[in-house]
Amino acid sequence: MTDLTRTFAERGDLAHLALFLWATSASALLLFALRELAAFMRRFDDFVRELARFNKRFGGR
16 A cells, blocks of 8 residues: 555645545445445334234234
């Protein structure tokens, strides 16, 4: 990684390096957030199914 940084510094492309690092971190954060959202939706769906099963079993009496 140091060689890559040195190459960018010698060529004067530090702004491009900063933009690349920002875009990479933003993409990783978005991927993490979407994965967590999908996991939340699965857990919520399981909760609603269990609640419906409970209501079906005990709600009609």
